[in-house]
Amino acid sequence: MTLRTAHLVLADGEVFEGEAIGADPPGGVASGEVVFNTSMTGYQEILTDPSYAGQIITFTTAHVGNYGVAADDDEAARPVCRGVVVRDLARRRSSWRADGDLQEFLEQHGIAGIGGVDTRRLTRHLRDHGALPGALGTADPDLLAAAARAEPGTDGIDLVATVTADATWRASRHDGVPERRIVAYDLGMKRMIVRHLRGIGDVVVVPASTSASDVLALEPDGVFLSNGPGDPAAVADVPSAIDGLLGEVPIFGICLGHQLLATALGGTTYKLPFGHHGGNHPVRRLSNGVIEITSQNHSFAVVDGSVPGADVTHVNLNDGVIEGIECREVPAFSVQYHPEAGPGPHDAAYLFDQFAERIDAHR
Amino acid sequence: MPRRDDISSILLIGAGPIIIGQACEFDYSGTQACRVLREEGYRVILANSNPATIMTDPDFADATYIEPLDIEVLTAIIERERPDALLPTLGGQTALNLAMELVEAGVLEQYDVELIGADAEAIATAEDRDRFKTAMQEIGLEVPRSGIAHTMEESLAVIAEIGLPAVIRPAYILGGRGTGMAHTHDELVFMAKRGLEASPISEILIEESIAGWKEFELEVMRDRADNCVVICSIENFDPMGVHTGDSITVAPVQTLSDVEYQQMRDASFAVMRRVGVETGGSNVQFAVDPVTGRQVVIEMNPRVSRSSALASKATGFPIAKIAARLAVGYTLDEIPNDITRKTPASFEPTIDYVVTKVPRWAFEKLPGTSGVLGTQMQSVGEAMAIGRTFPESFQKGLRSLENGRLGLNCDPAERELDAVGDEELLARAAIGTPMRPFELEAVLRRGTSVDDVYAATKVDPWFLDQMLLIVEERQHLESRTLETMTRSDWRRAKRLGFADAQLAYLWDVEEDAVRAARLARGVRATFKTVDTCGAEFEADTPYHYATWEDEDEVRSSDRPKVVILGSGPNRIGQGIEFDYCCVHASFALRDAGYETIMINCNPETVSTDYDTSDRLYFEPLTAEDVRNVLDAEQPDGIIVSLGGQTPLKLAGILPPELVVGTSPASIDLAEDREHWNALCARLEIPQPAGGTATTLSDALSIVERVGYPVLIRPSYVLGGRGMQIVYDEEALRSAMEELAGFGSLGREGGLSAERPVLIDRFLEDATEVDVDALRDHAGEVLIGGVMEHVEEAGVHSGDSACIIPPVGLSAATLEVIASYTRALAAELEVIGLLNVQYAVKQGQVFVLEANPRASRTVPFVAKATGVPLVKVAARLMLGATMAELRVEGLLQPPVDGDHVAVKEAVLPFNRFPDVDAVLGPEMRSTGEVMGLDRTPGLAFFKSQVAAGQRLPTSGTVFLSLAARDKPAGLAAGRRFHELGFELVATAGTAAMLTDAGVPVAEVVAKLGEEGTDAVELLASGRIDLVVNSPRGRGSRADGDHIRAAAGQFDVPLLTTAAAGLAAANGIADWTSHPLRVRTLQEYHGRVRDDLDGR
Ligand SMILES: Nc1ncnc2c1ncn2[C@@H]1O[C@H](COP(=O)(O)OP(=O)(O)O)[C@@H](O)[C@H]1O
């Protein structure tokens, strides 16, 4: 038991004690915006979700790493989050699916972390003061405090550029799926989304910087706007590209994609105090009143009533936040949460079929 | 969809007596349901035969029927009340089965009562294992390979298909009754037979064994709009093969990836939809192959279950409450989550701690049981623990059991395993028994690798590695001392769940020294909140647990505070009655403006419902855990006298000035033999001659003085633990050894000057009398109730039937009893409750014992007399006088109604066929029922029906009585004869009867002799009732083959002549009176005119 003491210090000076886990960050300091996620399973999917770029993830569930890691569960080639905070990191995994331990995984990918933390105290603090910049590591707490204050957080920063694909790539539809060509904007897209899209057609994944005309040149039957990290207001180009696509082809957006669709439609976004990060958020589908338990991961949201020409289709029952919109005039809809799950409930998977229907109706 | 207003009255069926597999959890769910439905403005009609429940308090329903739960009675209730709907899903398997019977009998149709919360079709699909499997296959879910059999032939045919080992499971049973795992052909034949007998529709399922797989449970809810949510996921520590009720279980699930978990979640919804549970909670059980991940469905319970209670306490999500609301039309999103208040109930709780449930068994009280766990549930209770991590919560859970263990070993009892060799130990750990966790720890501590232990035991490697952390920490701590422990050492040890007491053992110092050293290092418990949302939202739930973190969330107020110490896990001798007492105290004191704080660790109970008290601490009832809470709360008073023996054991460590009511000193006074004898002498109250011994020679010299038979027992135990009637020296010797030895009692402290053995002359053929009384600080004494026992002294008060009013006692005797009771109350300076037990022999009254605390019988007395004894007692303890409470209206005169109340005990013998079903001074009943009616006979008859023993009204009675019982036996025999019964008897009894002119149709041969013996006779089905009292009691019991056969062939059995006589009188009255049902409200004098005459 050679535990190395580590600390997590928040920009407001709050200090948390624990022991170092994962990789050794350069100079013993890793910084980012500290957020929490309340999912009880799916830590690997969460850690590898590109939407967490720039963020340090706190898991509220007590034990993390119990079932190890499995290549199948990666949502991206590598995790891009800045760090991880847990109450307990499993020393030994147990799962027939696993091909590695979480500790090794974090080391391989250079993700630093801190264990043994009173994560409930941290979560309560973030709940009350909002997501905060912070720094963790084995360095001296004063150094960490300085790093935390220096950390810009995610507001007003375009993080998409850091996670989008550098070139176009293709993924063919699953067997027996009718022919449809879907162009997907990779704003930090999760693999689970590609899997679902392949269930409705061939997928052409394009970088965030791709223009509307270049997309149309690919003769898409539908355009998909992926999830992604950070502040929608700071994302360059994409909204204008969307503007050029609206009405030309059916559009479906998830998470950041949803926020950017809203922006393109003239809507505005704002930052939630501590965001929605978890797998248990109740959302009402207004068309039939049914409740979906959803997987969510967003710090920003669309301002109610700010989107001309679109109806609200889904609402979060916990706090009334807008979870989905649909254009009145043109075939375009989007949701704030994650129907693809990975991790989380499958309740909203129907949205991909809905996308397929829109596509077929438009042809 | 809002509340339904097309229905206005709802009948709720309770679960009846506490039995193995069906305990307080249904009082908890039933009580919540009653509350909610009344809040919603419905007229609630409740039927439940169990007087010890909170739900049967007259305040919780509009019409409360404490009546036997069978369809004849329920039909009478329905006819009388004409409810619009019947809600059967909150009363366990009992209510569900009764609902089905009512449907099949056409009763619901006849009185057009709507079944809500579940429909017959759905119940049948879930409960009939064959239909269930087909249904699962229809929706593409896997189930273990299996076949159905209704006969032995069919059984063998199935086995030819699927092979051995196989699991045998009867349809329509609860807690796995009659189930088992057959490895050999003979086992199969035996179990198939037993199973076919156990199933009400004689149908069994024979299933491929998947023992060793991982076992999981999901608690699911669904509403009318088809919204489905998982409330809690549970993983079993013990792999498949050990009943979930007997498994250590953990929430949330720990070793499933999200992919697997979501697959299971989808499956559980599919199951609920296919089975057709339209609204409410269900429990779906799965098994997962640890090698391939193959998931199969084991079963689903279409109702609130034991696990729902656990899930509610584990997450803070009140399943029963919500289920009741759903049943009357609401949808999940229309119901607020009453913890966050802001968010709706249509979500899935997430938890940031680990919950561990540990069962508690009673094998030590049931000689003849193997103690091996299997597919049939055997535990009598359970404790739940909350910790931030598994090791912490696991150790907390183990020390919550109050069986002398301090945690995962690292305590004196661990030495038991020292003698066992490594291989033997590993072999033992492979078999599910109460010792398994301790064996696992020991094996790991001796250096066996996690992989080897896993290979041998199939306990998941993750759990084993978590245990290994505890082992390594212990080894680290061994290298430390009180002086060298650093702050981080302390923190790590406590965070891994080590109790100060374990460390005291490790370092061989006093627990107080450990505590002091720890506090000196600034390491103290912090309290967190159970909030259903992992702190995502603000919650002011008053539901807390202790852990060892940075931040303490408890905001304590400055109102006057009273802490109530609960009674811990259910066990034989200490069960729901004491929870009833704690809950009543909490209610009464809240009403009186106190802030009440409950400490308890039993997830089944009403006391651990977070809205019973102002604050709930879900904590073990140990010195350390309780002191931690006291430090945090700084209460003005502590109540120790309502939770049975558990809180009393703690009285010593509490600041005496804070203990309200009778002082710990006088409580000791009553327990300490020397003082007690002196006191009785002073008051000139006769006692059975006796003395106390710590050695065999003491014992022998006492017997010299008082003569055999003697009754011997340890002090400071409840339920006659270890008590024996001894007829000769040989028996005396072995009894003393058992008490001194390393038996379960030894573990609880063994013999010492402080805990000597009590030896009394045993009074044969004496009538036992129980008295519950109240005394206030002004000195007024109120006799709450005098109960005359049906069985003679020698049958533990907890196991004997008793009757109010005591019709068999003379006015003179009653006066003597009253004056003795007053004298004792005064002398012991009782403030609150006092229970005294007397034995009346030939008109002379002896006092057996006095307990200045709540007794098991208090709820029964309160319901029989209408006086809320505990509520009054709680107020007295805090300084009120009875005079004041009369003015307030809380204390009213007992109802001098024309009714008679009989309490009957319910025994677990049908679950343990190898245990002799004879009654003795060691209590073995798990629960009780109450019969209320116009005459003693009718009330007794009802109590028998309620206890599951339907007395015949005609046919043949088989009598076989011990010599000393013959006078009573003769009276019984004569009565049966007059009633037209045919009598058969064993030789001696037959002679006695014929000599007295009572005809005996047939003399039953002794085993092995010429002619039909008892076993053949009972097998033939010609016998309708057996009255068999063994010569002597306990060890000397004979005729056990008769009792065994009666059990096996399900023939009503009475084991005392006294009960036989009572039964005869009962049958006489029953056959000459029409069935009458009445509500408690009516009995208590709040008669409802609208129903008069009906
Ligand atoms: N096919 C099987 N092989 C091995 N063990 C089994 C099998 N089926 C059930 N069990 C064990 O028996 C226990 C009781 O079975 P279950 O179907 O849940 O009956 P009950 O209605 O008594 O809960 C389960 O908890 C499980 O541990």
Ligand SMILES: Nc1ncnc2c1ncn2[C@@H]1O[C@H](COP(=O)(O)OP(=O)(O)O)[C@@H](O)[C@H]1O
């Ligand atoms: N001297 C005695 N003679 C006959 N029966 C006795 C005597 N003492 C106790 N008993 C029987 O043993 C039972 C248990 O004894 P008790 O002192 O009440 O123990 P507990 O504290 O477990 O209630 C009593 O209910 C009574 O039936």
Ligand SMILES: [Mg+2]
């Ligand atoms: Mg079960």
Ligand SMILES: [Mg+2]
């Ligand atoms: Mg007693």
